[in-house]
Amino acid sequence: MNDITIERLPAERLDELEPLWHAMLDQVVLEDSVVPIRPAAESWPLRRAVYVELLQRPEAFALVARRGEDLIGYAMVKIEDADAVWYTGSLQANLESLALLPDERGKGLGTRLLDAVDEELAKLRVTDLTIGVDVNNTGAKRFYERRGFKGGFLLMYGRPGGGPWTAVEREREAPYRSMWLPDGVPGADDPQG
Amino acid sequence: MHFQSSVEPDDRTTTGVVIEPLAAAQLDELEPLWASLVHHHSALNGAVPFREPGDSWPRMRKLYLEFLDDVMGFCLVARREGRLVAYAIVKIKGPEEVWRTGDKLAELETLSVAGDERGSGVGTLMMEAVERELATRGIDDLLVAVETSNAGAQRFYERRGYSHALAWLYGKPLTWRNEKEGLAGDGI
Numbered sequence: 001m002n003d004i005t006i007e008r009l010p011a012e013r014l015d016e017l018e019p020l021w022h023a024m025l026d027q028v029v030l031e032d033s034v035v036p037i038r039p040a041a042e043s044w045p046l047r048r049a050v051y052v053e054l055l056q057r058p059e060a061f062a063l064v065a066r067r068g069e070d071l072i073g074y075a076m077v078k079i080e081d082a083d084a085v086w087y088t089g090s091l092q093a094n095l096e097s098l099a100l101l102p103d104e105r106g107k108g109l110g111t112r113l114l115d116a117v118d119e120e121l122a123k124l125r126v127t128d129l130t131i132g133v134d135v136n137n138t139g140a141k142r143f144y145e146r147r148g149f150k151g152g153f154l155l156m157y158g159r160p161g162g163g164p165w166t167a168v169e170r171e172r173e174a175p176y177r178s179m180w181l182p183d184g185v186p187g188a189d190d191p192q193g
Numbered sequence: 194m195h196f197q198s199s200v201e202p203d204d205r206t207t208t209g210v211v212i213e214p215l216a217a218a219q220l221d222e223l224e225p226l227w228a229s230l231v232h233h234h235s236a237l238n239g240a241v242p243f244r245e246p247g248d249s250w251p252r253m254r255k256l257y258l259e260f261l262d263d264v265m266g267f268c269l270v271a272r273r274e275g276r277l278v279a280y281a282i283v284k285i286k287g288p289e290e291v292w293r294t295g296d297k298l299a300e301l302e303t304l305s306v307a308g309d310e311r312g313s314g315v316g317t318l319m320m321e322a323v324e325r326e327l328a329t330r331g332i333d334d335l336l337v338a339v340e341t342s343n344a345g346a347q348r349f350y351e352r353r354g355y356s357h358a359l360a361w362l363y364g365k366p367l368t369w370r371n372e373k374e375g376l377a378g379d380g381i
Contacts, residue, residue, distance in 0.1 A: 028291065034358040035292040046290035084252035085231075086241045086363070118366040127367045135357045149364035150240035151341035157292070158355030159333055160299070160324035166333045167293035 004109070006116045009062040009074065011055040017062070017074055017099070018044050022179045024099035029176055031137040035157050036171035040179050050096070054078040059091065059124050063116050065100075065109060073100040075113045079126065086152070088128040093121055095131045110143065207314040212322045215268040215280065217261040222270075223280050223305075224250050230305040239342035241363045257302070260284045266302070269322050271315050279306040281319045285332065292358075298334035299327050320353060 009016065022040040029037060037043070054060050059079040065072050076096040082088050095117065100109055121129065131149060133140045159165050215222070228246035235243050243249070260266035261282070271279040280303070287298040301323065306316045327335060337355055339346045347357070 025291070033292075034356055035294075037291050038293045043290055046288060050290060082252070084256055085243060085249050087244055122367055127365050129364050129366050131362045131364070132359045133362060135360055141360060141362070144362050144364070147364065147366070149362035152239070152241050152361045152363035153338045153340050154347065154357050155359040155361060156337045156339060156347070156350050156355040157358040158335055158337075158350070158353070160327040160335045162354045166295050170293045 004065055004067050004072070004112065006063055006065050006112065009064045011052065011062075014048060014051055014055075014062070016064070016071055017051075017076075018048075019179075020071060020074055020099040020101065021047055021097070023101055024097065025176075026102070026178045027099075028134060028137075029178070031134055031139070033134050034136060035165070036167040037176060039174070039176055047097075051076060054096065059126070061120055063113060063120070065104075065113055072104045073098075073109050073113055075117050077117055077120070079124070083128070086128075089126060091124065091126045092128040092130065093124075093126045095129060114147065207318050210271050210273050210278065210315055210318060212269055212271050212318060215270045217258060217268075220254055220257060220261070220268075222277055223268075224254075226277060226280055226305045226307060227253060227303075229308050230303070233308070234340055234343065237340060237342040239340050253303075257282055267326060269319065269326070271319055273310070273315075277307075278310045279304070279315045279319050281305075281323050283323055283327070285330070287334075289334070292334075294334040295332065297330075297332050298336065299332050300336040300338070316349065 021044050025037055025040050025043060038046075051062070054076075055062065057079050060077060062074060062076050064074045075098050078094045078096045080092055080094065082090050083092050095114075098110060098113060100113075117129075121127075129149075130152065131144055132155070133144065135154070157165070157167075224246075227250050231243055231246040231249060244252075257266075257268070261268055264285070266282065266284040268283075269281045270277055282302040282304075284300045284302050285297055286300065288294055288296045289298055304316065304319060304323075306313075306319070324335075327333075335355070337350050338361070339350060341360070
């Protein structure tokens with residue numbers, strides 16, 4: 001882990017994150033997401049637009065982890081005004097994404113990145129952080145709970161009025177294909193982070 | 194920020210209940226029902242403390258106004274003999290970047306039912322009205338945020354076909370900074 005550096009990524013270099021975003025989508029599929037997910041090529045432009053918008057706020061930041069020149073992980077942090085409902089400070093943070101390359105999981109890189117996020121939040125005096133985790137991703141949930149996170153709310157998904165979910169119908173028409181995994185289809189036998 | 198409902202239907206009568214849209218200019222009528230919802234949630238003793246209603250209402254009102262222009266969202270209210278007994282506020286956004294939703298999706302921002310009307314079927318009536326409105330608008334995906342400690346509301350939405358998809362966790366990393374020193378990363 002000593003050959004790894006963590007630094008801020010300027011907004012104009014956002015495109016460097018695309019391969020890592022794809023790797024994260026694979027992980028979401030591997031962890032058995034309740035709602036079927038978009039193909040990476042469709043997802044990244046939407047995600048990128050969200051990042052561009054959130055990074056317009058000067059306190060928001062992206063941290064990247066590199067081994068040598070190679071990008072191996074990133075954390076994206078959104079900063080918002082005080083929460084309307086919960087007691088928070090005058091600013092609150094949301095961990096929008098934490099993405100690691102498949103080979104880099106299980107080695108403490110997530111902890112390194114999260115520690116670096118905490119350092120940045122300390123400088124900003126932001127004391128509240130929220131994180132959305134897929135319900136079935138028990139590994140990630142445990143990871144955050146060990147860092148002190150607690151259940152706030154659950155996001156439920158469905159089709160108003162009943163009937164098959166849009167996401168399931170779309171997945172049936174054109175199944176998700178990975179850009180990383182050799183056969184393009186994430187399966188239960190793949191290593192999980 | 195999302196807020197969530199506190200309703201459990203039974204077969205009490207909903208005769209005489211009228212559901213209608215509420216214009217943004219009438220938003221202040223909702224404040225008592227907002228306060229009722231906050232009190233209901235505070236009593237559930239979830240992990241994250243709630244602001245007092247007097248503190249949260251002006252903030253929620255501001256949020257509501259950002260999308261209550263009838264394009265980005267809508268508000269429906271239920272009245273029993275003229276008295277406001279429930280409201281639902283829906284935000285329209287999208288598309289979702291990860292989940293494979295339609296190009297537009299809806300999020301139920303708030304569904305609040307007056308304390309003495311919980312279990313009366315008014316919540317179900319409101320949800321049916323919300324779902325009809327979404328069908329009219331051609332929106333096929335709905336997200337609902339429910340407090341982790343609010344098991345009753347979770348059951349209510351599950352019965353209507355919605356499933357838990359995401360857990361929204363909350364933490365105070367700076368406050369827990371020292372405690373964390375003793376915790377090893379579990380290698381995510």
